[in-house]
Amino acid sequence: MSAEMANEIKLISGRSHPELSEKIAKRLGIEVARTVSLNYSNQETSFTVGESVRDEDVFIVQSTATGDVNEGLMELLIMISACRTASARRITAVIPNFPYARQDKKDKSRAPISARLVANMLQTAGANHIVTVDLHASQILGFFSVPVDNLYAEPSFLRYIRENFNTEDCVIVSPDAGGAKRATSIADHLNTAFALIHKERPRPNVVGRMVLVGNVEDKIAILVDDMADTCGTLVKAAAVLKENGAKSVLALVTHGILSGNAIETLNSSVLSALVVTNTVPLGDKVQRCPKLRVIDLSPTIAEAIRRTHNGESVSYLFTHAPV
Amino acid sequence: MRGTLIFAGSSCPDLTDKICHNLGMARADAELTQFSNGETSVRILTSVREKDVFVVQSGSPKINDTIMELLIMISACKGGSANKITAVLPYFPYSRQSKKKPHRGAITARMLANLLDVAGVKHVVTVDLHASQMQGFFKCPVDNLHAEPLIARWIRRNVPRWQEAVVVSKNAGGTKRVTSLADALKLNFGMVTTDKKRGPSMASMAASMMGYPMDGIERQPVLDTAGNQVRNNSSEPESETPAAESGRSQDSRMAADAQGSPRMRANGTHSRNAANRNSPPRRSQTMLSQSSVIDELDEEHEADGLEYNDQRAHEVTHGRLVQGHIVPDDFQSPATSVADTSVPEEDPMAMSHASSFFAPQPHALGGSGDGGASSDEEDDILKDPKVEHTITLVGNVRDRTVFIVDDMIDKPGSWIAAAETVVKRGRANKVYCIATHGVFGGDCLEQMQACDCIDTIVVTNSYPIPEDRARNASKLVVLDLSFLLAEAIRRNHYGESMSPLFQHLMD
Numbered sequence: 001m002s003a004e005m006a007n008e009i010k011l012i013s014g015r016s017h018p019e020l021s022e023k024i025a026k027r028l029g030i031e032v033a034r035t036v037s038l039n040y041s042n043q044e045t046s047f048t049v050g051e052s053v054r055d056e057d058v059f060i061v062q063s064t065a066t067g068d069v070n071e072g073l074m075e076l077l078i079m080i081s082a083c084r085t086a087s088a089r090r091i092t093a094v095i096p097n098f099p100y101a102r103q104d105k106k107d108k109s110r111a112p113i114s115a116r117l118v119a120n121m122l123q124t125a126g127a128n129h130i131v132t133v134d135l136h137a138s139q140i141l142g143f144f145s146v147p148v149d150n151l152y153a154e155p156s157f158l159r160y161i162r163e164n165f166n167t168e169d170c171v172i173v174s175p176d177a178g179g180a181k182r183a184t185s186i187a188d189h190l191n192t193a194f195a196l197i198h199k200e201r202p203r204p205n206v207v208g209r210m211v212l213v214g215n216v217e218d219k220i221a222i223l224v225d226d227m228a229d230t231c232g233t234l235v236k237a238a239a240v241l242k243e244n245g246a247k248s249v250l251a252l253v254t255h256g257i258l259s260g261n262a263i264e265t266l267n268s269s270v271l272s273a274l275v276v277t278n279t280v281p282l283g284d285k286v287q288r289c290p291k292l293r294v295i296d297l298s299p300t301i302a303e304a305i306r307r308t309h310n311g312e313s314v315s316y317l318f319t320h321a322p323v
Numbered sequence: 324m325r326g327t328l329i330f331a332g333s334s335c336p337d338l339t340d341k342i343c344h345n346l347g348m349a350r351a352d353a354e355l356t357q358f359s360n361g362e363t364s365v366r367i368l369t370s371v372r373e374k375d376v377f378v379v380q381s382g383s384p385k386i387n388d389t390i391m392e393l394l395i396m397i398s399a400c401k402g403g404s405a406n407k408i409t410a411v412l413p414y415f416p417y418s419r420q421s422k423k424k425p426h427r428g429a430i431t432a433r434m435l436a437n438l439l440d441v442a443g444v445k446h447v448v449t450v451d452l453h454a455s456q457m458q459g460f461f462k463c464p465v466d467n468l469h470a471e472p473l474i475a476r477w478i479r480r481n482v483p484r485w486q487e488a489v490v491v492s493k494n495a496g497g498t499k500r501v502t503s504l505a506d507a508l509k510l511n512f513g514m515v516t517t518d519k520k521r522g523p524s525m526a527s528m529a530a531s532m533m534g535y536p537m538d539g540i541e542r543q544p545v546l547d548t549a550g551n552q553v554r555n556n557s558s559e560p561e562s563e564t565p566a567a568e569s570g571r572s573q574d575s576r577m578a579a580d581a582q583g584s585p586r587m588r589a590n591g592t593h594s595r596n597a598a599n600r601n602s603p604p605r606r607s608q609t610m611l612s613q614s615s616v617i618d619e620l621d622e623e624h625e626a627d628g629l630e631y632n633d634q635r636a637h638e639v640t641h642g643r644l645v646q647g648h649i650v651p652d653d654f655q656s657p658a659t660s661v662a663d664t665s666v667p668e669e670d671p672m673a674m675s676h677a678s679s680f681f682a683p684q685p686h687a688l689g690g691s692g693d694g695g696a697s698s699d700e701e702d703d704i705l706k707d708p709k710v711e712h713t714i715t716l717v718g719n720v721r722d723r724t725v726f727i728v729d730d731m732i733d734k735p736g737s738w739i740a741a742a743e744t745v746v747k748r749g750r751a752n753k754v755y756c757i758a759t760h761g762v763f764g765g766d767c768l769e770q771m772q773a774c775d776c777i778d779t780i781v782v783t784n785s786y787p788i789p790e791d792r793a794r795n796a797s798k799l800v801v802l803d804l805s806f807l808l809a810e811a812i813r814r815n816h817y818g819e820s821m822s823p824l825f826q827h828l829m830d
Contacts, residue, residue: 041764049427067361074387082429110367112399
């Protein structure tokens with residue numbers, strides 16, 4: 001056996017989303033590496049790896065839990081740094097839900113481009129490779145000088161729609177102009193109709209007036225977006241779709257951040273279901289919201305890890321969801 | 324100051340306002356909020372183009388949020404075409420994680436230095452870094468200011484009879500900080516160390532190691548302050564007899580011959596019955612042979628009868644520490660016989676073995692015990708109810724005021740243990756706990772307030788202390804750093820020398 005073969009996958013899990021890491025590890029047929037992560041009494045994060053990572057191919061899985069984004073990010077940076085000082089051969093940060101992805105442009109004077117800052121920070125800490133899912137803007141890829149694999153939840157969504165609905169009854173709706181590309185892509189794959197809601201957004205997390213472009217009458221309207229935060233947009237869009245004669249409305253969203261009063265907003269909305277992936281830890285939200293459905297994305301992430309490790313192409317995963 | 328903007332992070336608006344007040348300017352406007360998902364949002368509300376920007380940020384209970392906010396503020400100013408961005412960090416976060424731990428830990432302080440660099444910092448101003456070597460982590464210049472002149476001035480103005488006080492280090496690692504303050508005030512100093520108590524079968528071995536802290540760690544500092552020691556003792560009226568005088572000078576010579584062993588010098592200076600004794604070298608040998616466990620346990624009783632042993636006890640005092648508190652010598656040890664098996668010796672080979680990892684020794688995570696080490700790990704061990712410790716006080720504090728000094732107060736355990744040791748075993752009459760950074764994790768401040776052996780807690784405002792907590796702590800004294808920081812900012816802006824800020828002001 002050559003020295004090259006001895007190099008193995010070491011899967012390290014942050015504290016933000018251990019369930020996802022477990023699922024990925026199970027999928028890969030390995031164990032999550034033993035680590036100790038704790039906070040000192042002054043809340044500084046401390047991290048140590050419990051087994052050797054010397055010359056290993058390290059994958060660090062860390063999502064960012066709603067409300068604890070900075071905590072998760074700092075922990076991730078410290079984990080990367082620890083593996084770097086422990087002589088890992090390559091460190092891949094698997095960040096299903098990239099933090100600060102929405103602060104990606106200087107939209108106002110002196111606004112920080114925090115997404116670029118995070119990109120620089122990850123590289124400074126010592127990440128050699130990034131794996132993420134459905135980046136808010138694919139331009140963020142350009143903030144990195146290391147390779148980034150941006151996986152898509154779309155194949156999983158396509159399968160979900162095909163398995164649960166008659167595609168001829170569906171119409172795919174984008175809740176805003178920015179997401180039109182994402183929605184048309186799904187509509188094209190399913191060969192269904194497409195509609196768009198135009199909205200005026202006076203401030204972040206506040207929704208203005210909405211106008212529907214397209215026909216949803218007597219159809220199952222499927223809203224598609226990359227993230228659901230306070231859910232204000234989705235719920236208002238759903239109401240607009242209902243007013244325009246949709247039979248039922250559901251939403252397919254990659255990142256279920258669901259902050260603030262999102263659960264209450266959802267429960268009292270006309271949405272029949274909100275389908276999210278498990279990129280973000282959901283905690284007890286599934287119990288609190290009967291409308292919430294979760295698609296497991298760990299097969300896709302695990303396969304991406306396996307292919308990255310073995311030096312195989314990842315392109316297949318952009319169009320196919322592993323079972 | 325023209326062309327200067329000072330921004331405050333959310334952790335320390337008060338300190339920043341004081342700095343701005345000192346400089347006669349207003350704090351620059353920035354809106355610091357969080358998005359509903361917990362991401363930090365920063366809006367810089369004034370133009371920073373071609374300005375000299377200072378961002379002041381300390382620590383807070385949400386330390387990682389504080390750091391992200393600082394980085395984003397710096398990044399925003401850089402994106403807004405600021406000329407130069409200086410991070411003013413009175414308390415440098417993660418400064419205790421400044422070295423690699425045995426188990427593949429991160430050198431987080433270095434990473435943070437790199438992160439600041441990546442965000443766009445061109446200069447860093449900080450106060451009393453946990454380890455000054457950390458300045459080497461930065462690519463940009465670092466000004467590590469010292470709060471010591473401020474603390475020394477406070478002592479000179481506020482402590483009655485401070486000239487007779489003793490500065491005490493509560494762990495071996497902090498000795499350097501302590502000697503520095505002792506030198507500045509021309510005071511004596513002492514040290515408290517904590518050892519894991521060996522089981523009864525090991526007691527004799529522990530006793531034979533009693534000289535260790537003096538021979539190894541203490542030798543150099545004792546030499547430095549030996550002059551003071553002699554001078555102080557000669558002012559004691561009872562030793563002003565001709566016999567003692569001659570005995571002392573004789574001893575001092577011998578001490579020098581024996582490579583400045585502090586034990587000998589100690590005997591020499593406490594020479595009330597020096598005339599009745601044989602030659603000094605033999606005396607020191609006698610003392611060594613008496614370092615048995617019986618001697619240690621009966622110390623209290625012998626103190627009344629035998630003056631000689633009493634003298635020795637002044638210099639090296641032992642105490643028993645159970646669950647972080649000093650206990651009487653006849654206290655039943657909670658786990659005398661199992662102490663050895665439940666707490667294995669720290670064998671470097673065993674420590675590096677992965678199998679032992681899931682029952683990690685606390686210090687394996689908190690850093691090692693070398694020069695700049697924190698006492699956090701020490702604290703964790705102190706709280707273990709199963710383990711008894713021997714706490715050793717080196718130096719004479721009887722009827723003196725004691726300043727226990729370290730760079731930060733985070734956990735109370737080691738402070739309370741040291742305070743109890745100097746009061747209950749060393750018979751000190753007043754205890755001041757002095758540190759630059761009052762981090763006060765958990766209920767530290769409340770515990771120290773409740774401790775009878777601590778009279779005053781002195782910290783600076785480098786780390787914000789919530790007002791309601793401070794109000795309930797009557798022992799707490801907070802010194803203001805804003806003048807020092809303001810002066811550092813002013814000198815930085817005008818390109819003046821920083822050196823005067825490190826000097827002690829004699830007043």
